[in-house]
Amino acid sequence: MSGTGIPGMLKRVYSFPVSTPYLSRRSFLAASAATALGLWLRPAWLHAAPLPAITRAIPASGERLPVIGMGTSSTFDMAPGADSLAQLLPVLQAFFEHGGGVIDTSPMYGYAEAMLGELLRAVPHDRQRLFAATKVWTWGRDEGEQQMQESMRLTGIDRFDLIQIHNLRDWQVHLETLQEWKHAGKVRYIGITTSHGRDHLELALALETSPFDFVQLSYNIIDREVEQRLLPLAQERGIAVLVNRPFRRGELFQTVHGKDLPDWAAEFDCTSWAQFFLKFVVSHPVVTCAIPASSKVRHLVDNMGAGTGRLPDAAMRKRMVQLIEQI
Numbered sequence: 001m002s003g004t005g006i007p008g009m010l011k012r013v014y015s016f017p018v019s020t021p022y023l024s025r026r027s028f029l030a031a032s033a034a035t036a037l038g039l040w041l042r043p044a045w046l047h048a049a050p051l052p053a054i055t056r057a058i059p060a061s062g063e064r065l066p067v068i069g070m071g072t073s074s075t076f077d078m079a080p081g082a083d084s085l086a087q088l089l090p091v092l093q094a095f096f097e098h099g100g101g102v103i104d105t106s107p108m109y110g111y112a113e114a115m116l117g118e119l120l121r122a123v124p125h126d127r128q129r130l131f132a133a134t135k136v137w138t139w140g141r142d143e144g145e146q147q148m149q150e151s152m153r154l155t156g157i158d159r160f161d162l163i164q165i166h167n168l169r170d171w172q173v174h175l176e177t178l179q180e181w182k183h184a185g186k187v188r189y190i191g192i193t194t195s196h197g198r199d200h201l202e203l204a205l206a207l208e209t210s211p212f213d214f215v216q217l218s219y220n221i222i223d224r225e226v227e228q229r230l231l232p233l234a235q236e237r238g239i240a241v242l243v244n245r246p247f248r249r250g251e252l253f254q255t256v257h258g259k260d261l262p263d264w265a266a267e268f269d270c271t272s273w274a275q276f277f278l279k280f281v282v283s284h285p286v287v288t289c290a291i292p293a294s295s296k297v298r299h300l301v302d303n304m305g306a307g308t309g310r311l312p313d314a315a316m317r318k319r320m321v322q323l324i325e326q327i
């Protein structure tokens with residue numbers, strides 16, 4: 001079976017072997033075959049040459065990241081198998097083809113780390129352009145270290161670019177470990193995350209008192225509370241900002257359901273509501289990268305488009321907010 005037919009061609013498209021206990025070689029071949037067929041029959045919009053990605057510098061180093069990355073909660077929480085791989089391989093491939101860099105995951109997201117590992121082994125990519133971020137989400141020093149090592153095993157990533165303390169859990173304890181890991185070259189950047197307003201006071205305290213390179217928080221055209229304190233604080237302290245829930249978990253699409261995009265969206269090269277929401281987020285000067293999640297290639301490509309072309313200026317951003325508040 002090797003060398004000829006679809007599996008033979010797949011060996012040239014994707015790198016083998018299959019290495020996690022979750023997936024048999026047979027199901028991997030089946031998934032890859034389905035995916036490869038899908039790739040050969042890809043619609044014209046998927047072939048369109050991507051425009052150059054807008055990038056922002058990480059304040060701590062000057063290293064630049066594309067402003068649109070990708071989240072994995074829910075969307076990648078599928079047991080690796082033929083169907084899930086067939087669905088997600090083209091998503092990751094399109095992400096890299098469109099200049100994507102940051103991928104955010106967590107041990108909290110069920111199968112997401114294992115799934116990401118399978119996908120990274122299957123989709124050819126430049127490791128230098130991938131900016132791999134996970135989190136530590138447990139109590140206790142030993143448990144934290146074990147969890148981070150397990151993330152490395154599941155994803156096949158031997159050194160994460162960024163490890164973040166998820167939802168502030170036991171943050172003083174993990175911060176100490178992460179500083180040691182960073183010093184030893186086992187991780188490049190360290191960060192802390194939340195998606196809850198109730199954590200904002202403690203998060204501000206953590207950012208004011210501790211040497212974080214990154215903060216991850218929720219920000220979108222409706223939830224703008226972080227503009228008051230946390231974003232200015234990140235700017236003052238030279239901390240890079242990743243934005244989660246840029247679509248409010250998808251709720252924003254319901255808000256605008258059946259409504260036409262305004263004509264003036266063309267003034268900042270916006271062709272869809274997804275781009276409208278993402279361009280709002282990444283046009284905030286302190287935001288480094290938004291990490292929308294999608295399990296669909298069409299949505300992923302749409303989202304990546306938000307990281308190209310012009311961005312709205314301050315006056316346009318006000319107009320965007322007014323429009324959404326009127327709906």
Ligand SMILES: NC(=O)c1ccc[n+]([C@@H]2O[C@H](COP(=O)([O-])OP(=O)(O)OC[C@H]3O[C@@H](n4cnc5c(N)ncnc54)[C@H](OP(=O)(O)O)[C@@H]3O)[C@@H](O)[C@H]2O)c1
Pocket residue numbers: 070071072073074075104105166167193194195216243244245246247248249250253274291292293294295296298299300302303
């Ligand atoms: N505390 C934390 O650290 C924390 C908390 C929350 C989130 N996060 C991170 O942030 C990431 C993003 O947040 P999120 O996943 O909660 O929510 P989100 O990105 O705001 O929304 C995701 C939803 O939007 C839909 N969607 C994506 N692109 C679309 C498009 N172009 N058109 C229409 N629908 C689209 C997706 O459905 P389809 O699959 O159908 O496209 C999905 O249901 C997470 O995946 C995770 O990595 C971190």
